[in-house]
Amino acid sequence: MAQPILVVEQLRKNFGGVVVLDGVSLAVERGRIHGVIGPNGAGKTTLFNIINGVYTATSGSITFKGEAITGRRVTDIARRGLGRTFQVARVFNELTLLENMLVPTVPQRMAHRAAVEKARHLLSLAGLSRLEHSPAAEISGGQKKLLEFMRTLMAEPELILLDEPFGGVNPALVDRLTELVLETNAKDGRTFLLISHEMPSVMRLCGDVTVLAAGRTIARGTPAQVREDPAVIEAYLGH
Ligand SMILES: Nc1ncnc2c1ncn2[C@@H]1O[C@H](COP(=O)(O)OP(=O)(O)OP(=O)(O)O)[C@@H](O)[C@H]1O
Ligand SMILES: [Mg+2]
Structure with missing residues (x-):
């Protein structure tokens, strides 16, 4: 096995x-x-x-x-x-959804353009595209969990x-x-x-x-x- x-x-x-x-x-x-x-x-x-x-x-x-x-x-x-999410989603309330998605790419030094493209693709899969420029403070707790999950996927x-x-x-x-x-x-x-x-x-x-x-x-x-x-x-x- x-x-x-x-x-x-x-x-x-x-x-x-x-x-x-x-x-x-x-x-x-x-x-x-x-x-x-x-x-x-x-x-x-x-x-x-x-x-x-x-x-x-x-x-x-x-x-x-x-x-x-x-x-x-x-x-x-x-x-x-190894990625993880938390029981109470940990997102950056003052950042937009798109900015939240980009946080894990900073230490990875992923090219900015590729990172943005990937982030927007994942947000669209999650049905969050229309909120990409809204601050995370404005979305529901459930949407924050969804956002946090998609953010873990940025690092594959x-x-x-x-x-x-x-x-x-x-x-x-x-x-x-x-x-x-x-x-x-x-x-x-x-x-x-x-x-x-x-x-x-x-x-x-x-x-x-x-x-x-x-x-x-x-x-x-x-x-x-x-x-x-x-x-x-x-x-x-x-x-
Ligand atoms: N940092 C800590 N210091 C002291 N005790 C802690 C700490 N973290 C957890 N505990 C205790 O450990 C036990 C297990 O907590 P844990 O959060 O792992 O449970 P859980 O299975 O996730 O519960 P839940 O389903 O409520 O989320 C609890 O009694 C909790 O109070
Ligand atoms: Mg628990």
């Missing part, structure tokens, strides 16, 4: 005395859309923060494309081809981590974002690791799912398998 694009092994994270991740392991196969689900406070966002270098793990290891990235810096990990990442892309987003935008993820996966072969509470979206998008509860991996399998898993049902009911 091909080597997974991302391998997380026995990850632990303590904040002060509090154990937030208690031995989390998962493997993401290349070309897949892999879901991460689990109750509030399970440690999902913390897992992402460690994978992309925002936090350092207390122990455990992360391997991306066969190389150890444990403890490396955010910028180094991004340069290796091989693996994209999406943290709750559908949370608080109106149904029309959920559909658009879902289509864009599916297309980016199918056409460009990008791999996704996706945190979501929206089970219908997980069922639709993900071939593999890992379930976290209280900082541990409690189940893995297809969406249909984990949905029926007694440990998963218990974790959700108990919450």
Whole structure:
């Protein structure tokens, strides 16, 4: 079998005395859309923060494309081809949508004209063209999530981590974002690791799912398998 694009092994994270991740392991196969689900406070966002270098793990290891990235810096990990979005979209409110799209191209030193062309193409795919000269402050939270996702594509990442892309987003935008993820996966072969509470979206998008509860991996399998898993049902009911 091909080597997974991302391998997380026995990850632990303590904040002060509090154990937030208690031995989390998962493997993401290349070309897949892999879901991460689990109750509030399970440690999902913390897992992402460690994978992309925002936090350092207390122990455990992360391997991306066969190389150890444990403890490396955010910028180094991004340069290796790992992009991410945040649970609450992080965009620059005072910049226009087009300017937001161009932010990742500054350190890449991409030729300005090519960058603008690419940015405008991605904005048009997202249906945001008519807003390209509006400040991001003027768009909805859902549109900001869409913008943030398109911005990660500027750097052409091989693996994209999406943290709750559908949370608080109106149904029309959920559909658009879902289509864009599916297309980016199918056409460009990008791999996704996706945190979501929206089970219908997980069922639709993900071939593999890992379930976290209280900082541990409690189940893995297809969406249909984990949905029926007694440990998963218990974790959700108990919450
Ligand atoms: N920087 C931090 N310092 C201390 N505790 C933290 C920190 N970040 C997260 N935690 C704690 O770690 C636990 C897991 O948080 P995390 O945000 O990873 O959960 P989550 O699964 O993403 O939850 P949600 O579904 O609500 O987004 C929570 O109890 C949270 O309070
Ligand atoms: Mg979270």
